[in-house]
Amino acid sequence: QVTLRESGPALVKPTQTLTLTCTFSGFSLSTSGMCVSWIRQPPGKALEWLARIDWDDDKYYSTSLKTRLTISKDTSKNQVVLTMTNMDPVDTATYYCARSYSSSSGLAPDYWGQGTLVTVSS
Amino acid sequence: QSALTQPASVSGSPGQSITISCTGTSSDVGSYNLVSWYQQHPGKAPKLMIYEVSKRPSGVSNRFSGSKSGNTASLTISGLQAEDEADYYCCSYAGSSTSWVFGGGTKLTVL
Numbered sequence: 036q037v038t039l040r041e042s043g044p045a046l047v048k049p050t051q052t053l054t055l056t057c058t059f060s061g062f063s064l065s066t067s068g069m070c071v072s073w074i075r076q077p078p079g080k081a082l083e084w085l086a087r088i089d090w091d092d093d094k095y096y097s098t099s100l101k102t103r104l105t106i107s108k109d110t111s112k113n114q115v116v117l118t119m120t121n122m123d124p125v126d127t128a129t130y131y132c133a134r135s136y137s138s139s140s141g142l143a144p145d146y147w148g149q150g151t152l153v154t155v156s157s
Numbered sequence: 158q159s160a161l162t163q164p165a166s167v168s169g170s171p172g173q174s175i176t177i178s179c180t181g182t183s184s185d186v187g188s189y190n191l192v193s194w195y196q197q198h199p200g201k202a203p204k205l206m207i208y209e210v211s212k213r214p215s216g217v218s219n220r221f222s223g224s225k226s227g228n229t230a231s232l233t234i235s236g237l238q239a240e241d242e243a244d245y246y247c248c249s250y251a252g253s254s255t256s257w258v259f260g261g262g263t264k265l266t267v268l
Binding site: 072081082083084087095096097098131139140141142143144145147148149150 | 191193195202203204205208209212214215246248250253256257258259260261262
């Protein structure tokens with residue numbers, strides 16, 4: 036059974052750095068074709084893809100946010116970490132982590148976490 | 158402003174069929190057969206309904222189908238049911254520099 040769970044602060048101040056952790060089970064990020072992405076959704080708005088890390092440690096970032104994002108993995112802990120620097124109120128959103136596996140859904144995320152709401156406010 | 162354009166809302170009666178369009182450019186939808194569709198109920202995480210334009214993940218009803226022509230992808234839901242009422246998002250690969258882009262979402266109302 037594949038599950039993902041996001042964790043991190045619910046509230047951050049402007050200019051601070053946000054660190055989110057995705058803890059997963061039911062798959063290994065060392066398996067060829069496996070990927071984990073971060074996607075966010077501001078309240079009442081559309082989804083926005085942020086970053087992805089692959090089984091071979093390749094990393095991909097949103098062009099508009101790449102200077103602020105870092106994604107990493109700890110395969111032994113079954114975790115993926117996303118950091119976003121210089122947080123702003125417009126970054127207030129629900130942040131999701133999601134898995135892709137080439138053998139089941141190509142590169143499209145097929146299993147998602149429940150999401151974690153991050154509010155940026157002083 | 159989202160990279161992919163979807164209608165803000167569509168509606169249909171139970172049993173009917175509806176189609177949601179997703180218009181991109183030659184740099185995303187038009188260049189890659191990597192369009193996916195997600196269903197999202199209020200307060201819930203998105204659920205993958207279609208990937209690689211027209212493939213259905215295991216467990217997704219065959220009432221859901223996808224297609225693509227040029228720079229426009231489409232999601233068709235046949236035999237509408239009340240539980241299909243949700244927001245639907247398309248997503249496309251847009252090349253290594255941009256990676257993935259989403260549409261603005263379409264609210265489906267089952268009348």
